[in-house]
Every structure is written in C-alpha cells, then in structure tokens.
Amino acid sequence: MLENFILSPQAYTRLWEGTQVTVLVFVFSTALGTALSLFFGVARLAPQRWVRTLASVYVEFARGVSAIILLFWMFFALPPLLGISLTPMVAGVLALGINMGAYGAEVVRGGIQAVPEGQTEATIALNMTDRQRLAHVVLPQAIPVILPPFGNLMIEILKGTALVSLITLSDLAFEVQKLRVNRVVIADSATTPMLYINALIFYCILAQTVTAVFGYFERRTVRSFGGAR
C-alpha cells in the first residue's frame, strides 16, 4: 500500500521543480496583486469623481471576468492585437495579478473605511498632507482589518497558479500532468490517483505555509496595536 503511495525519486524531482515554478508565479503575481490592491483600493476613495469611477470600472471588470478567461485572453488574444509577444510567465503573472488586484482593492477599501473618522479629522487638525495621512495614520490602522481577508485571497491566488500550466508554464500542475502521460515510460509503481494525491498534498503544504505566515503577521500587528481593536 505504502509503496504505491510514495512516488519514485525521479517523480519527486519533477514535482519539486514544478513547485519552484509555482512558488515563483505565486510570488510575482501576489506582488503585482498587492500593489494593484493598494493603488485601486485608495483610488476608490479618492476625492475626484473620475478617479473613483475609473477604479470601479477596473474592479468590476477584473472581478467579473473569470481568471482562466483572462489568462487565455492575455496569452492568445492580446499579443496579436498589440503585435507583441508575451512569455507564458508574463501572461500568467499579469492575469493572476490583475485578478487579485480587483478583489484586494475591495479589501483595502473596506479596511480604510473601518478606520474611525476621528483619525482623519485629527490629521487635518495636525495639518498633515494627504500622503502623510494615508501612509502614517490611515493605512497602518487599516492593516489589522486587511490582513485576514488578504490571507484568504493569497490562498485563492496560490490555487489559481495551477491555471498557468494550461499556457505551457511547467509548474506543479504541469509536471503532474506530464508524469501521468509519461508514467509508462518511467515505470513508476504508483497509480494515477496516488500521483494526483501527491500533487494535492504539495499544494496543501504550500497553502498551509502561506496561512501560517499570515497568522504570524496577524498576531504581530494585533500585538503592536496593543489589542486596541
């Protein structure tokens, strides 16, 4: 039973290589997604009406269209339209990042709105600039509200990275599919179900790691705010 569950060292090497690509896609797309979240989350509360409208259009569009459709569009439709070529990595990171940014912008907006009005009034009384208010007063206090849903969002993106295998990026999902097809060649004793279960466990470990890191930061921010919230 157990020898059917454990794959050959060769297979694990492939899965490990795929995991590295998955982590890379995850890091890049969450970095882009976080930047877009902050930018559009703040823009949705801008005093100028046209900025707010523009930000809403982005949020509705990028949330409404499905991640997989956006990914295929980025990879197959955008390059001929603009006469450019995108590597699978760039197309994947763009699609996942843009998708995450729309959900994240709503989270950031909610976090900012949860900061008591008096804080803004105090910064006005102290003659702070808008930038100072945002960077030193409002955003730091919004973080405890933002972190938990952001952690969930990161898990969604981690799972979403599996989609890049469909545009030929050799991530974990790609490697496991390749192993299934080539299994006869490498004569692995493990069955196909076990192959997939191993891949699922890989993803589960990655997700638990992300959750643990977020849990650590959540505890730290709560502590640094002295449990005021």
Add this chain to the structure above:
Amino acid sequence: MTWDWEFAIERFPDIAKGMLVTIQATLMGMALALVVGLILALGRRAPQKWIAWPFRAVIEFIRSTPLLIQLFFLYYALPEVGVVLDPMPALVFGLGLHYGTYCSEAYRAGIDDVARGQWEASTALNLGTVTTWASVILPQAIPTSIPALGNYFVAMFKDAPLGSTISVAGVLFMARSIGSSTFRYLETLTMAGFLFLLVSIPAALLVRRLEGRYGYAK
C-alpha cells in the same frame, strides 16, 4: 491583427452555445454544493470529536488545493480504480465538492449567528436533535447564509470554464477549439470574456442587494 466583425458574428452562436453549457454546469454544481456544504457543516459541528475532526480535515484539504487538479483527479485518476465519469458529471462533481467546502463555511457562520437562547429554548421545550436543527436552527441560519452562498455561486460560475481542460464543451472549450482551427483567438476569447461580464456583473449586483436584505447580524 485587427478585429474581424464578420468572423465574430459568424462564430458567436457557437460561443453562446458553449456559454449555456457553462451555465448549466454551474447550476448543477451549485445544487450539489448546497447539499454537500450543509452535510459538511453539520458533520463539522458533531459533538463527537472523532466525527468532527475528519470533516474538518477534508474541508481544509479540499479548500486549500486547486480545483484544476481535483478535476484531473476525477477525470483521469478515478477510471483507474473503476469509476469512469463523463466530462460533464466530473465537472459537476468537482465544482460541487470544491464549492461545497466553501458553502459549509457560509452555513457555519449562519449557524453561529443564531442566538444562544434559541438552543436553550429548544432544550427547555425538550425538542429532539433533529427537530431542533430542522425546525429551529436551520430556518434561522440559512437566510443569513444566503449572501455568502450567492458570492460562491458567482465564484463557481467563473471557475466553471475549467471544464474545458476535461473536454466539457463550455464557453472556453468552444473559444479554444475555434481558435485552434482558425488561428483567430482574439474574437472568440473576447466574446467569451464579454459574455462572462454580461452574466457575472448583474449577478454580483444581485448578491449585493441580497446582502441588504439578509446577511449576518453585525
């Protein structure tokens, strides 16, 4: 490459037909997810630890792994142990199980939201476990879960095109197959994306209105 209207109009019926298949898969998947979610939510709340713990582990595992691999598992791996699923049932099962775990969290929040006094009143009235759940707790818990369930419904709709990887002839499958035979992806994929917005934006607005009507007590 520029947009070709003639090509787009000619291919639109195929894309729209694919969209109907995607919507169909979503509706069936959601029906399954609502049932699976309730079972998981109740199992997780079981007073016996040896029942509750496996439920919790299964929910956590399914929730933290990609739907894509789960679909591959259902479609490519299960036949090896004698369970052969057609593409559509595999997609519906995959969506139903995956989103069932999400729905279980929505139900759980709804159940936790029911006032403690309701439980105590049920005990005082000597109601059995089944009566308490079926006639007291769930009728109050489910309405508060509706907005969250609605959000997962919209989310599932956006994941339904994953069926194209296990050859369900949904909207993405159609766009890809037309694209690969004509080398024109621009029109088909853009129309697919447009149809998605056409359904998912009104759906999201509807869910937001539901939030006003139901929703958890804050």
